[in-house]
Amino acid sequence: MVARQGNRLAATGCLIGLTALIVIFGIIVSWLWYRHWHDGKVNSERQKKERAALLNQARATADVTARALDTSRATDIDALTGVIWQHSKAPVITYDAFRHEFTATAAKSAPYRAAGILPGSGAGRLTRCYVFTYTHSPGPAWTSRVSEQENDVCRPSSQIGGRVGMALTRISSMNDELLTRAGVQNALDPTRSGSFDIRSVLREGNAMTISVNVSSSQTPVAQCYRFTRPTRDGEGLATAVPASSC
Numbered sequence: 001m002v003a004r005q006g007n008r009l010a011a012t013g014c015l016i017g018l019t020a021l022i023v024i025f026g027i028i029v030s031w032l033w034y035r036h037w038h039d040g041k042v043n044s045e046r047q048k049k050e051r052a053a054l055l056n057q058a059r060a061t062a063d064v065t066a067r068a069l070d071t072s073r074a075t076d077i078d079a080l081t082g083v084i085w086q087h088s089k090a091p092v093i094t095y096d097a098f099r100h101e102f103t104a105t106a107a108k109s110a111p112y113r114a115a116g117i118l119p120g121s122g123a124g125r126l127t128r129c130y131v132f133t134y135t136h137s138p139g140p141a142w143t144s145r146v147s148e149q150e151n152d153v154c155r156p157s158s159q160i161g162g163r164v165g166m167a168l169t170r171i172s173s174m175n176d177e178l179l180t181r182a183g184v185q186n187a188l189d190p191t192r193s194g195s196f197d198i199r200s201v202l203r204e205g206n207a208m209t210i211s212v213n214v215s216s217s218q219t220p221v222a223q224c225y226r227f228t229r230p231t232r233d234g235e236g237l238a239t240a241v242p243a244s245s246c
Contacts, residue, residue, distance in 0.1 A: 050110050050126045055148060058108060058130045061088055062144035066134060069142040077244040085242050088132060091161030092223045093242050104132040106161075107154035129154035156216035160223050163195055163214050164240050171210065171229050172237040179208045179229065188212070199224075199246040206231050211246045 065087040090104035109127040188196040197213040215222040224246040229238040
């Protein structure tokens with residue numbers, strides 16, 4: 001009889017312990033689900049806020065660039081391209097002669113504080129793609145507009161921007177005697193992948209001007225860049241500015 005009582009007590013104790021474990025497990029799962037829902041909602045609101053801020057910045061950039069185009073009074077396509085580059089830093093800038101219209105494509109990003117319980121989840125980054133259009137309609141003023149696109153639209157532009165940055169580093173470190181068309185081609189694209197097409201290398205005073213057609217590997221998008229590198233008699237690193245053509 002005592003043994004049966006002991007067995008019953010043991011079974012009751014196991015049942016109570018199992019029930020307690022189930023309750024604790026349920027509480028933990030519920031808490032994790034709530035944190036996942038709450039953090040997702042918080043992050044969505046923060047991303048929405050940063051997205052609005054990025055769009056406002058893009059519109060401000062478009063307005064400033066349009067005013068700069070007005071005040072420049074330039075008519076040369078390369079000079080106008082340089083004005084747009086100076087204010088937007090868009091890696092790809094194209095010109096439609098029929099519409100008298102420039103199109104600049106650039107991805108913009110901003111960090112935000114992400115909510116989360118996992119280590120490293122406190123930092124987030126939002127990236128948006130913008131297409132800037134500058135039109136010179138009949139009349140003296142340039143007009144601008146901004147459209148937000150899917151990030152895929154900006155991938156070729158971002159890739160070209162990255163390749164231009166890499167080219168700046170390599171051209172800046174080259175010796176003067178290697179600054180030839182073949183030398184720059186070997187430095188920038190030794191495997192002949194087609195990412196860089198060196199069109200010309202010219203010396204003007206104490207500087208070398210290198211025209212390079214930089215291509216994206218994802219889609220047939222390319223942009224001509226003019227790199228300027230002082231000779232060793234000069235000072236400073238290489239600079240790059242997009243041009244309408246090479």
